[in-house]
Amino acid sequence: MKSSSPTPHPVPLDHIILKGRSDDIALIIKDEQYSYERLNLYIGRFAFWLRSQNVNSGDRVACWSGKGIIACIMPIAAARAGLIYVPINPLLKAGQVAHIMHDSGAKLIIANKGRLAALNEHDENIENFAIYEEQQVFAALQNDIPSWPMNPGDLDVDSLCAILYTSGSTGRPKGVMLSHANLTLGAQSVAHYLAMERDDVTLAVLPLSFDYGQNQLFSTWYAGGAVVPLDYLLPRDVVKACEKYCVTTLAAVPPLWVQLVEQHWPEEAVRHMRRLTNSGGALTQNLVQKLRSFFPKSKIFAMYGLTEAFRSTFLDPDLIDTHPTSMGRAIPFAEIMVVNKNGEKAAPDEEGELVHAGPLVAKGYWQDAKRTSERFRPAPDFSEYGAMAVWSGDTVKRAADGLLYFMGRDDAMIKVSGNRVSPTEIEEIAIASHIAAEACAIGRKDEKLGEAIILFVRAVDKEAGDNQDKLSSYLRQNLPNFMQPQEMIWLDIFPKNANGKLDRTALIEKIQG
Known part of the structure; x- marks a missing residue:
């Protein structure tokens, strides 16, 4: 079943900031504000700086950093420079980072001094890539250096743009290959079904190395709104940020929601909140009720996704009270099928594997043809999109009313x-x-x-x-x-x-x- 969708408009990733008016605020880091015009200037300079570091089109570049200006704009700057971005979760240890660097073949990594020292101590092959301290890179962007031009509109949007590493059920993290179209259509899809506007303010508390976290930036900028990245230590920090920045959009995972509903929420922290979004695990009915008590006027969006296809489903907020355990229906640009053991379209209430087709499907796993062939396979004959699909390994069922329900996961994650x-x-x-x-x-x-x-x-x-x-x-x-x-x-x-x-x-x- 395809979702009710706007017309898909895939563009080069660096074009998603074009909807924001030049003097509107795009990014707020602590007390520093960046307008869309200023953001675009930094992106162009960063792209020029990257291309000056002995890299060529198609090379991979990595960032192992918290949510500063470098981590926020590097995915777009790398895309503008014709490079492939590899974000690394700042919580990972040096051994895991070394694996990602060598597996991706990244030519350079940007991180703070402490992380770089840990990596240097752990990795005897560190000479295989260049290392840069993020404050030095940011200082370079303050200089009047040239700006790399924006990608032309006729760029091949199916070309590789980023590699997101995600843990597999067996072995080390694997890199999911994402195109410009994957990322920009994901931004367009989310901005559409969340009904985001130019005056929205998104508090980005999730790691930017996750597809869910990264999309906080892209979908907000696609809508022309502002993003407030936050590396929080305590749940109370999230509450304070919502109050300080008049936040309208807050995305989290269930364990964080559990912590947040244990906090005191003053009226000023709640007043502007239009929507709460959840993925990375199911909301319980009890948690939904608690969120309702704190945010009576906010819409609650329950969502399901997998990195190999970004996002698959969302539940209409009007249904969350009556159907709190449902995954909802397909998001825009996604076709979600339930395939039974015979490879046929499952009947209503019959369990089957969730199969995702459409333009949000990733390009496979980086340099791993075997695992790619296991997860990315031709869509079933009854698919409307056809082509390659992600066979999730998750067991779901579709009720007679069309709503999907998660039944279990086949792997041991x-x-x-x-x-x-x-x-x-x-x-x-x-x-x-x-x-x-x-x-x-x-x-x-x-x-x-x-x-x-x-x-x-x-x-x-x-x-x-x-x-x-x-x-x-x-x-x-x-x-x-x-x-x-x-x-x-x-x-x-x-x-x-x-x-x-x-x-x-x-x-x-x-x-x-």
Whole structure:
């Protein structure tokens, strides 16, 4: 089923800022305001600076930074310069960043001094790419350097524009390849169904390395509004920012919403709020009711997405009280199908795999033909769009009224505070410590986190008295906070199935009682 859509208008990524009036505010970082005219000037200078760093069209460039001016405009500056942008979550550790740098073949990375020092200490092959401190780069943009010209309107919008790394259910993060059209149609789609306007102010609290977080910038700028990036320490910081900047749009994931409804919200923080958006996990009926009590005049948008196709569905805010567990219907420019086990269109209320077709479908996984062929396959014969589709691996059903419902996930991914966590990555790090002979990470439902990580471990030396402390210390040094196990369970023998493989089901039963 296709959504009711505006006419798709894919453009080069650097064209999305053209709808904003030159003197309107586009970006507010702390107390510094950037008009659309000033933003465009910095983007042009940044693009020129990038092309001056011994890079060529099609080269990859990375940023491992918080939400400063560099991280906010680099995706557009890189696109204008004909480069491919690789954003890196600032919460990742040096080992994970090194993997992304070498896997993507990025020619340069911009980060702060502390992160660059950690990367230099960890990566013996750091000479393979150039490193730049972000404050030095920003200082260069203050100079009267030339501005790289805007991309022509006839640029091939299907050309590669960015690589977003997302955790896979097996192994290290994989890079999802996104085109100019993927990104700009995503911005147009969201701006349309959220009904965003020039006077909207979006508080960007989500990491800009996520498709959901990055789209906070793009959809707001497509509508001509203003973005306020926020690296918050406490939920209270979000409330204060909503009050200070008269925020109209707030996007979050369920664990953050749980924290936010525990805060005191003064009238000034709520008064201007037009819409709340949620993805990265389902809202519960109880959470919806709490949000309603704080934001009685705001529209609540529940959404479902996957990085391989950006966003798939949203629920009409008018239905969230009566259908709080529904994923809704397809967003503009998406065709969402439910395919049963026979490869046919599922009947109403029949479970099947969610398959996403249309122009939001990514170009596959970077340098990984095998995994690309597993996830990106021809659309079913009954598809209206046809061509290549994303077979999500998620089980859903469509009710008689057309609303979709999530039933389960086929892979073993753990979703912690909106972050997709690869069990295999945690397990590999645990075993690399030489403290764990075997390890298995499993998610357990948690009211605040969405899921908590439980790590089963078999020790190399079970007689050692400090295995727990040593392994905990090692994991803290090599994994970000959101990937830390909440609990470790030590076993003498891991259960195996008939094929000799680890029996995850048996371990799941252990933590479920």
